[in-house]
Amino acid sequence: MVGSFRAELLKLSKRPATWLLLGIALSLGALFAYVIPYLGATSGTTGATADRGLAATLPANIVGNTLGGYPVFLGALLVVLGVLFVGGEYGWGSWKTVLTQGPSRTTVLVGKFGVLALTSLGFVLAILLMGTVASVLIAVAEDASMTFPSAFDIVRGIGAGWLIATMWTMFGAVLGILLRGVALAVGLGLVWMLAVQNLISQLAAPLLPWVDSAQRGLPGPGAGALVASLGAPTGTPGVEALMGGGPATLVVAAYLVFFVALGAVVLRRRDIL
């Protein structure tokens, strides 16, 4: 088990795509959570999202502000990471190379899921660090308050971010297993993240009450409600307080368990061709 974890860690850490995705996540996070809101606030423009103001970008709000990306765009990047990490084994035909070294399929999958969970935590911490640096720079520039959230709030935010990020990587991983590859899995994963979720919440839910109820059981709205309960700015795509933090946590955790179980069952049952 430890050997498989170490093997997967070596593969993921040496893969350029991992660092590229992290770089994109940090760049987009900085751009949309700090640079654009700051420029908007300081230039005095008015618009649909102008109500966020400067306060959202200050150190007191780093938890909510950095969590705001997880329901959609950071989530999409993490889905891509999960697909690449697991679906790539099909694309390169490397499952047979790995499995003929002796580990069971379950052992390999535990290693993979463990490394994806660890990497998700790394993403969350890196984005929080980026948010901290950005908010401090803004506070210094604007001579604003340097008050940070409590340690409890920070740890709770990290935990929520980690849960959501891991759930999305597992979603990507299970797509890679079900579709035995990368291309279709990435495509369908992104269609779900960027189109279907929005269509459900913006188009279908307002029209049909049962859709409005049912969407509370979906992973995206669950993640959106969880980050909203921790202070993520509403108006950010996917962030909506459809339910409280407790039920939202349960929804996201249930999907995490479901994706892990589904991936394990399918990989164990199928032939490696």
Added chain:
Amino acid sequence: MEPVVCEKLTKRYGEVVAVQDLDLSVRAGEVYGFLGPNGAGKTTTLRMLLGLVRPTSGRVLLHGKPPGDLSGVGALIEGPAFYPYLSGRDNLRVLARYAGVDDRRIDVVLDLVDLSDRARHKFATYSLGMKQRLGVAAALLKDPQLLILDEPTNGLDPAGMADMRALIRRLGAAGSTVLISSHLLGEVEQICDRVGIVARGALVAENTVAEMRSEAGLRIAAAPVDDAAAWLRLLLGPSAVSVVDGALDVTVSPSRAAEINESMVKAGIAVSELRTRERDLEQVFLELTGGESNGR
């Protein structure tokens, strides 16, 4: 205990039967050639041996145990598959971690396949032959007692093929059991102790190379050839004689050569040549497989 045993092994993909009631046993310490045309079911059989594919029915035992425990088993199946962004050495490091093998073994296997000089380069930059050698290096990581190699000389140049054969012979001589699948008859003839020939998913023959080739007869040049053929058919039966390229191929024990020669001379037939006809493996192979290729 025999390292590899298959009993009534069958694999169906819907209506397509890839392997049918295959019985196979590989003895400890031998180099066994698993020979068959493309699509005959060789790779599917090897995948079932390694637990990558579940048999529809039948049984597989590796060292007396069902597939799953691959300790002491090394394998290269259907071409090398590695991570293109990693170097050859890092690919082996990854696999050594899965296998629970010390990293020091990596240098040993790289040296065995003559890849030490390129070990730091990315796998994506390797030639086909180098990729194949890395695949064999990975199969050797565990210093296996049983080595299963699927077409191991694919993509190698003549020198590389000779090196690979020499390596396999060395492993066999050192006591390893080697199961090698191939469609290259010369290769199998040179390095294998025993051969199993598979066609349309079934084992159609299994024997030593020498015995397969010795199921022979006599080659007789005689005149008039039609009279000679008629006389021998009378003597040995119609199915024992065929006219090939103006001479006679006769299915009969070579020990009867003198007796047959005498009878033909007494019958007024001029015999200009009479020799033992030893079939080559290609001839045996084509007879047993019906000369098929890509049969499924």
